[in-house]
Amino acid sequence: MTESQKVTVGIVGASGYGGVQLIKLLSEHPAIEIVYLGGDSSAGKEYADLYPHLGHLIKNKIEAIDLDEIASRCQVVFLGLPNGLACKFTPRLIEKGCKVLDLSADYRFTNLDTYSAWYKTERDDGAIASNAVYGLPELYRDQIKNSALIGCPGCYPTASLLALSPLIKQGLILPETIIIDAKSGTSGGGRQGKINLLLAEADNSLGAYGVAKHRHTPEIEQICSDLARSDVKVQFTPHLIPMVRGILSTVYATLRDPGLVTEDLITIYSAFYRSSPFVKVLPSGIYPQTKWACGTNLGYIGIEVDSRTGRVIVMSAIDNLIKGQAGQAVQCLNLMMGWAEDLGLPKLAFYP
Amino acid sequence: MTESQKVTVGIVGASGYGGVQLIKLLSEHPAIEIVYLGGDSSAGKEYADLYPHLGHLIKNKIEAIDLDEIASRCQVVFLGLPNGLACKFTPRLIEKGCKVLDLSADYRFTNLDTYSAWYKTERDDGAIASNAVYGLPELYRDQIKNSALIGCPGCYPTASLLALSPLIKQGLILPETIIIDAKSGTSGGGRQGKINLLLAEADNSLGAYGVAKHRHTPEIEQICSDLARSDVKVQFTPHLIPMVRGILSTVYATLRDPGLVTEDLITIYSAFYRSSPFVKVLPSGIYPQTKWACGTNLGYIGIEVDSRTGRVIVMSAIDNLIKGQAGQAVQCLNLMMGWAEDLGLPKLAFYP
Amino acid sequence: MTESQKVTVGIVGASGYGGVQLIKLLSEHPAIEIVYLGGDSSAGKEYADLYPHLGHLIKNKIEAIDLDEIASRCQVVFLGLPNGLACKFTPRLIEKGCKVLDLSADYRFTNLDTYSAWYKTERDDGAIASNAVYGLPELYRDQIKNSALIGCPGCYPTASLLALSPLIKQGLILPETIIIDAKSGTSGGGRQGKINLLLAEADNSLGAYGVAKHRHTPEIEQICSDLARSDVKVQFTPHLIPMVRGILSTVYATLRDPGLVTEDLITIYSAFYRSSPFVKVLPSGIYPQTKWACGTNLGYIGIEVDSRTGRVIVMSAIDNLIKGQAGQAVQCLNLMMGWAEDLGLPKLAFYP
Amino acid sequence: MTESQKVTVGIVGASGYGGVQLIKLLSEHPAIEIVYLGGDSSAGKEYADLYPHLGHLIKNKIEAIDLDEIASRCQVVFLGLPNGLACKFTPRLIEKGCKVLDLSADYRFTNLDTYSAWYKTERDDGAIASNAVYGLPELYRDQIKNSALIGCPGCYPTASLLALSPLIKQGLILPETIIIDAKSGTSGGGRQGKINLLLAEADNSLGAYGVAKHRHTPEIEQICSDLARSDVKVQFTPHLIPMVRGILSTVYATLRDPGLVTEDLITIYSAFYRSSPFVKVLPSGIYPQTKWACGTNLGYIGIEVDSRTGRVIVMSAIDNLIKGQAGQAVQCLNLMMGWAEDLGLPKLAFYP
Structure with missing residues (x-):
């Protein structure tokens, strides 16, 4: 070119x-x-x-x-x-x-x-x-292709919806039991001189914020409701983690069918994301580390069913500034332009 | 002396x-x-x-x-x-x-x-x-005073039980809805040369481990069941946080009475811990940072009721190696010897 | 009392x-x-x-x-x-x-x-x-006792002068060869919302600043000149380290007598600081970690002579906010009031 | 292809x-x-x-x-x-x-x-x-092209030699005054379970190691001597920094000509590295942050002349695992194969 x-x-x-x-x-x-x-x-x-x-x-x-x-x-x-x-x-x-x-x-x-x-x-x-189309390609790929205006998702909603969508879309959980305990690096707070984002304050510490009132709540609920075709409310709690980049959403929900096992859900998730080049569903017993996604547009998903409690726990890790923000926007643009969805986007973290 | x-x-x-x-x-x-x-x-x-x-x-x-x-x-x-x-x-x-x-x-x-x-x-x-007596003074003070053998609690159970006990003891929640999303610094893994605890691996990253099978689960359930006078199961998920010390337990449960508000619970918690010199219940809207507890035997507790969902969210922060381990043991010894419960124990973090 | x-x-x-x-x-x-x-x-x-x-x-x-x-x-x-x-x-x-x-x-x-x-x-x-008296008790103990006005030292000068003073006072080095490569945690920048002190910027990174022009240079030179009874210039380079607290000064100088060995200097330092309760001279082969001093008023000093080059390398570690600031001020007050020099001051780090 | x-x-x-x-x-x-x-x-x-x-x-x-x-x-x-x-x-x-x-x-x-x-x-x-050829392309590009066996440089020597080479090659400094104060993230210690590399030990702390005896000393001296065409000894002190990746070498030396100013040296360095696509000489007053090089094969160099002391201070930042190790090896391979020197190598950090 x-x-x-x-x-x-x-x-x-x-x-x-x-x-x-x-x-x-x-x-x-x-x-x-x-x-x-x-x-x-x-x-x-x-x-x-x-x-x-x-x-x-x-x-x-x-x-x-x-x-x-x-x-x-x-x-x-x-x-x-x-x-x-x-x-x-x-x-x-x-x-x-x-x-x-x-x-x-x-x-x-x-x-x-x-x-x-x-x-x-x-x-x-x-x-x-x-x-406007909600710019989460894994859910709205076709609409994005035909749109001229994309509302790119928030970082927490991206991580959380990647974890929740197969469960809700397939009707596998009781939506009223959804709890999202999310953790983000401090770059999510932006490049502004806030005291609580100083290294001296935020390093070697950990806390929740915006409990029961964070603005990403209605965004997550809107998409969950769209998938469920009914009104869904979620419990969403963000935490500030002493690291630069990365989000982990740990999602809890009660299964409708307590007989499902972890491998069943891995199969369902793998099918759901078969055409999504950036979502990696992990094998049984492997849980995502945010570092694996850092510097990439990937989302890693780990799944565990707890047969003692009847719940599924899904963990979703992304880089908050790439898949959670700028990378996802470029992914949308690739779709809008008719290019390969992953054109020019990083797909491999350096590690450690 | x-x-x-x-x-x-x-x-x-x-x-x-x-x-x-x-x-x-x-x-x-x-x-x-x-x-x-x-x-x-x-x-x-x-x-x-x-x-x-x-x-x-x-x-x-x-x-x-x-x-x-x-x-x-x-x-x-x-x-x-x-x-x-x-x-x-x-x-x-x-x-x-x-x-x-x-x-x-x-x-x-x-x-x-x-x-x-x-x-x-x-x-x-x-x-x-x-x-043997379970060495959590805030719950078993009198038994500890008269015991010669103390089984000191795990770090996660200490943080989690400080958050849960008033709710369960007073019958305020549906016990089957309890979810504990816990986060710990890496010193909890001990002084041993494990790859996953290396700074190069653990820093700037975040992940869950032991999902649905961590050994602190039955310990928490035993005490919850004792308080509830019935069998209680909890969902417990620990996470490894890129910091040296500190645990935050974020606890979720559905309230029996959806009319309760945050201030009600702060009052109840303050009464529950009135005689406990190391537990600090925070005012409404203030959520604990683990750093506040670091280097001390304190536990800080923040509470929020979400009227949208009918849940209470309680956050409990301790130093995993002090209130979560060695300091709590000394607190127990103080009780066993008839000394002031807080004798010789640190009560004030240096900050930041 | x-x-x-x-x-x-x-x-x-x-x-x-x-x-x-x-x-x-x-x-x-x-x-x-x-x-x-x-x-x-x-x-x-x-x-x-x-x-x-x-x-x-x-x-x-x-x-x-x-x-x-x-x-x-x-x-x-x-x-x-x-x-x-x-x-x-x-x-x-x-x-x-x-x-x-x-x-x-x-x-x-x-x-x-x-x-x-x-x-x-x-x-x-x-x-x-x-x-006014310069508030470094290890050098000016008697003057501090009799003063009503103390100019408390900067954090870098404290660490650097503890390393340099015995060498200069005893005439062991060529003063014009002094190089101080100093490293500080970000809390030294104060509680203000500066971009470069954000966790997102400062974590997992490292750089020098104020090269050849940091304001602590003349302060170090003044005291060195006072000790040497002649005009001394030093090379001082501060670096920002991705940690909250602590300073390490690595000091280099050429020995007048190339026959001196590490043990000789350890003996000289130990004698020099015999009456200084907060300075700990380390045994041969042990170099200070800033964490050892964190939360305390201690200064740890490690010494190595390089017979290949004829230089001595001295490493000095303090907590920049305690021995480097507030703790040293209290140490001065103790002297001014005729109290024990270490009254009420922390002398033992928690670790790790 | x-x-x-x-x-x-x-x-x-x-x-x-x-x-x-x-x-x-x-x-x-x-x-x-x-x-x-x-x-x-x-x-x-x-x-x-x-x-x-x-x-x-x-x-x-x-x-x-x-x-x-x-x-x-x-x-x-x-x-x-x-x-x-x-x-x-x-x-x-x-x-x-x-x-x-x-x-x-x-x-x-x-x-x-x-x-x-x-x-x-x-x-x-x-x-x-x-x-065997020493695999530092900025110095030995032509020999590498014609060699079948490359001894890839150590991480500290790479950072240090990028800073030192123009000074020595052009005869601008007194070689016996060279002091290299180097700082590295802990990934330099490798993926092995050493206690001192645990996050719990290494985080929020800082110390020197291998003082006057680190094995990278003779490697640096060999290349410096080759450039100087005479025997050069250097003072080299490595420090362990609480971060994953990155090395900063802060290099000190006395100028032969005290009339040189910072801009002169920037001009000399820029010419020296004109054909080196991975070395970036920074403008006056800008000092490199290791984060700028992280995830890339770049080396950033900042220069300051201190007219008060007659010394030059050069700071060199690289990613210890890429330009300091694997990336540089690939850079050598590119030369050996006759490909573009920068083929396939990362040239742009994500930030922050």
């Missing part, structure tokens, strides 16, 4: 961790050329001032956000902005013919009332939003 | 993490004199060869394990040995008049069949074992 | 890491009562809002900084403020009869021109400053 | 960290096919039993080490064995026509007496050894 045949891509909100992942992934993608990096507070800076290790690669400055300018240069735009901003910018970009992949929460909800209730922001872009 | 009035104490199995905690705590205890350090593979070594930072304090050699010799010198013996050894040594020590505090699993079970089933070891010391 | 006999102490700048160390250490000190916690941006807040784990212990609010009010209530004042503020507050406190221990750089320099050159702040309190 | 055109490669000692890096790198290399994985203690095991995250990719078993069998299947053999074994296996492999890249110390020394003195192993393969 010559340079001139490459798809031109812009990243708005390039200074955060989502942005720098996209730059790394898209720089190594054979069919893409990054032509625009945009930001607000960092506009005018050299990108290498923010990330000196990229100085030899990225010569771009961060530019101010001018939607018409972006649309004139970019066929595809990734938005990596705080919640509540993408919904201001997206209508104009779509109107101008761009494909838009939004990393924020703005286009994840089919019911904007749910969004407004949890994110405390009113919305007036309902027509546009109704065309 | 003059030196001659101090209680003489021996530590068998002094070379492990439990041993070195005991040495630190007992060295700073005003009423105790360490007179014997014993070990098997390390017998004959200077203690400072194992832990050079203690070279200026501990001049003792590690001695071979000679029960009569130990009994002749020690009023109190701590046993910090692998499972299955304490039950060989304890009968003789008790017979000779020693008070024994065992850090292993050997004397935690009232039903030795349970022990044998989970630990794969037959037992012939039933008479002695039947006099 | 009854409460009424305790010395009343105030802490100005209580919200930072220095402040919270002081609160921990002074709360456990048998002869001290904390009667005032002051701050600027945090005035009016409950202390437990900043550090919830202290909620059961510290009921004080943080008060505004009113010097007359402070002087009326406190016999002793610790100042834990950014550089350039202590020199505004100290004259009034001294005048009112308070003893002052300043944790900032303001009173570390005998020549205020040096201070002004490196800290870019003019000074007009020369008379007061000339009475 | 069709599969049949790929170069067949075997890895002996595939179970360690060097082995698993090679598997990752060679799996992603477009011109290579892995056809043999060999080991001793792990022979007969599935590779995925050692590294479950590779189960979906690597279906090979680890085979016993049979040199004729290896030579019959492999055009190229990587040896990742403990020191002292490669020199037993290599002569036969070379004789059979294999190209050999040895990751151990066996073929790094031009003078086998030096090897025997430091590694306590006699050698009888002097003829073979005299044909």
